Each structure stands twice: as structure tokens, then as C-alpha cells.
Amino acid sequence: MKTDSYHRTAVASSLVKGVYTLERDRQEKLIGSESRAKPWWDFFHFTLLEMLIDQNEGGCIYGAVFEYEQYNLYQNTPDVKLPPRYVIAFRGTDLGSKTLVGDVKLDLRCVFNTLHRAARLVHAIEAIKKFKTMVVKNREPAMWLAGHSLGAGLALVAGKSMVKDDTLLETHIFNPPISSIPLEQLLRSKMLKGVCRIAGSVVKATLAMVLKDLQVQEDDPKTASWIPYLYVNAEDPICSEYIGYFKHKTFMSMIGASKVERIGSGSSLRRRLLVGKRGTSSSSNLSTEPIHLLPSANMTVNRNKPTKSKSAHGLRQWWEQDSALRANWEICCIRPNPEGKSVKLLN
Numbered sequence: 001m002k003t004d005s006y007h008r009t010a011v012a013s014s015l016v017k018g019v020y021t022l023e024r025d026r027q028e029k030l031i032g033s034e035s036r037a038k039p040w041w042d043f044f045h046f047t048l049l050e051m052l053i054d055q056n057e058g059g060c061i062y063g064a065v066f067e068y069e070q071y072n073l074y075q076n077t078p079d080v081k082l083p084p085r086y087v088i089a090f091r092g093t094d095l096g097s098k099t100l101v102g103d104v105k106l107d108l109r110c111v112f113n114t115l116h117r118a119a120r121l122v123h124a125i126e127a128i129k130k131f132k133t134m135v136v137k138n139r140e141p142a143m144w145l146a147g148h149s150l151g152a153g154l155a156l157v158a159g160k161s162m163v164k165d166d167t168l169l170e171t172h173i174f175n176p177p178i179s180s181i182p183l184e185q186l187l188r189s190k191m192l193k194g195v196c197r198i199a200g201s202v203v204k205a206t207l208a209m210v211l212k213d214l215q216v217q218e219d220d221p222k223t224a225s226w227i228p229y230l231y232v233n234a235e236d237p238i239c240s241e242y243i244g245y246f247k248h249k250t251f252m253s254m255i256g257a258s259k260v261e262r263i264g265s266g267s268s269l270r271r272r273l274l275v276g277k278r279g280t281s282s283s284s285n286l287s288t289e290p291i292h293l294l295p296s297a298n299m300t301v302n303r304n305k306p307t308k309s310k311s312a313h314g315l316r317q318w319w320e321q322d323s324a325l326r327a328n329w330e331i332c333c334i335r336p337n338p339e340g341k342s343v344k345l346l347n
Contacts, residue, residue: 009231011087012089012229013146013231013319014040014041015040015064017315018040019062019063021036022037044068045068046069046087047067049064057120058102062091063090063151068085083142085135086131087144088127088146089147090145090146090152090154090155091151092175092315093106110179115154116157121157125162128145129162143170145158145159145172147173153291155172156173156176156291157291171228172228173229174231175238175313176230176242178291178292183241183244197248223296227296228294228298231302233312234301235306241292242292243301246334296335297332298331299332299334300329300332304317
């Protein structure tokens with residue numbers, strides 16, 4: 001398996017596509033030689049080990065566990081970045097009649113920051129823990145997580161959960177949902193967007209202090225050491241605000257207002273309106289933490305204009321073979337910064 005970043009991106013996105021196709025095959029009752037899913041993992045020498053099934057939603061396939069057939073060839077190559085032995089991939093929302101209602105309910109959980117309560121997430125974390133025990137001990141965990149859209153939300157929360165268990169998994173997150181208003185799409189003025197974000201942080205931080213709901217005081221060093229790979233499209237209203245989130249986080253650090261930003265970001269007004277104050281937690285508990293809170297990330301921003309065949313929220317854009325189009329991918333390395341340290345802001 002090639003170890004360059006593009007190949008790893010193509011592998012992860014293709015395996016997620018395989019999960020989408022597995023569910024479509026199930027709905028259309030395509031089995032055996034009629035199945036269309038297998039080429040998505042066969043091409044990269046993976047084997048399907050297990051399908052993750054949501055029994056609460058009619059037995060739909062929401063994820064799958066794949067094993068890399070050639071993993072053992074890399075056991076004695078310490079200077080080469082290890083490929084994964086296992087990849088656990090999660091699909092996003094499927095608009096088919098048999099999955100629409102259940103998936104949309106989970107989409108709403110993303111909006112209100114209550115995805116942690118979903119039975120699907122609990123089941124996904126159980127699968128991750130099961131396969132984690134099977135990887136080679138005393139080496140970098142040879143397991144990836146990958147997900148698109150709703151599945152990206154599952155992978156993101158599950159990855160954070162594993163960090164709390166001292167396990168850092170390579171995680172590829174495509175077009176992840178964010179519960180913030182998509183100012184990147186709604187406003188064109190950089191100054192106006194900045195003013196709105198600062199005002200939002202101040203208002204939410206003030207309300208959090210009044211309500212004694214100070215959930216996030218400092219970036220958790222454990223979470224900061226986990227660096228997921230985020231893939232967002234600047235034209236996608238579902239995920240583009242990650243660009244604004246990291247811009248704002250960086251700017252607030254530069255002006256010495258990181259604490260205001262952390263308190264404001266950690267306070268979810270929509271979740272409070274929906275579920276009240278119950279479930280308040282410390283920074284070591286994910287139960288009330290908005291999905292998008294990340295102190296560290298390697299973020300790829302696709303700045304190509306969407307087309308009919310490659311939508312801004314589509315998965316297909318991430319196995320792009322045209323190097324000229326990939327030249328418009330902006331790579332951003334986000335890391336925690338000391339107060340006042342000068343850093344490069346995203347465009």
C-alpha cells in the first residue's frame with residue numbers, strides 16, 4: 001500500500017463508499033455476483049470482515065470493518081509509515097426509503113449535539129474496542145476510522161472517545177457536520193464574519209458564566225495529541241464552517257482571548273434548549289461537548305467549484321485523480337497555540 005497522503009485519502013474515502021454501496025445492495029436485494037460493493041475494497045486489497053448493522057433502524061448497514069490483506073508485509077519495515085490492519089468505515093445519510101427516517105434522526109442529533117446518546121454510536125464504539133484488542137501490541141495502533149457526513153460525525157465522536165482510553169487512531173473525516181451557523185456560506189465579508197463570530201463567543205461565554213455552565217476551560221492535552229484528518233469543501237454548507245471555526249480559534253488565541261473562545265465554543269445553546277442542563281460535564285466527558293470541538297487537526301480544504309458530477313458535499317471529490325484539481329486543495333495544520341503567538345490564519 002502506498003503511504004503518501006493522497007493515496008491514504010483515496011483508500012479511506014473508497015472504503016466509505018463501499019459501505020454506502022453495501023447498504024444500497026441490501027435495499028435492492030443484490031447479492032453474490034450482482035453485488036456492486038466489493039470492488040470498492042477489492043481494488044485496494046482489503047477484505048470485508050464484518051458489517052455494522054443498526055438493529056434499531058430495520059437492520060440497515062451503517063458501517064463495516066475491513067482488513068488489509070497485505071498488512072503482514074509491513075511488520076519488519078520500521079522506517080515505513082504503517083498501513084492499517086483494520087479500517088472501520090461509516091457511511092453518511094442514505095436517502096433511501098428504508099433508511100431516511102433513522103438517518104435524519106441522527107442528523108438532528110448532530111445539530112443538537114446529542115449524538116453521543118445514539119445507540120448506533122454506542123454500537124460503533126463497541127466494534128472499535130473489539131478490533132483494537134486484535135491489532136499488534138506495543139506499536140502504533142494499526143487501525144483507522146473513516147466516515148462521511150453523518151458517518152464523519154460518528155467517527156469524530158468515536159475517535160474522541162478512544163482518546164479518553166489512551167488510544168490515538170488515525171481518523172479520516174469527510175465533510176463532517178458542524179452545529180454552528182454556516183457563516184462561511186452566508187456572509188462574504190471577512191470582517192463581518194469575524195465580528196459575528198467574536199460576538200457569538202462573547203454572548204455564549206457570558207451566558208455560560210451566568211448559568212455556571214463552564215464546560216471547557218482548557219484544551220485537553222490528551223485530545224490535543226489526537227490529530228484527525230478533516231476534509232471539507234469551502235462551498236459545502238454542512239461542513240464549511242469548520243474553516244471559520246479554526247480561523248476564529250486562531251484569531252482569538254492571537255489576541256489573548258482563548259478562554260472566551262473555549263467557553264463559548266463549549267456551550268451549546270441549542271442543546272440546552274432541547275435537553276436542559278442535565279448532563280453537564282467536565283472536559284474529560286464528551287456527553288455535552290459539541291462535535292466540532294478540536295484543538296488539533298490536519299484539514300484539507302477543497303476550493304474547487306462543485307460540478308454536477310462532483311457536488312460540494314459528495315464523497316467522490318476525495319479520490320480525485322486530476323492533479324490539477326488537487327492543486328486547489330489547501331492543507332492546513334491546526335495545533336494548539338500559546339496565548340498571543342503569531343500564527344498564519346486560514347484564507
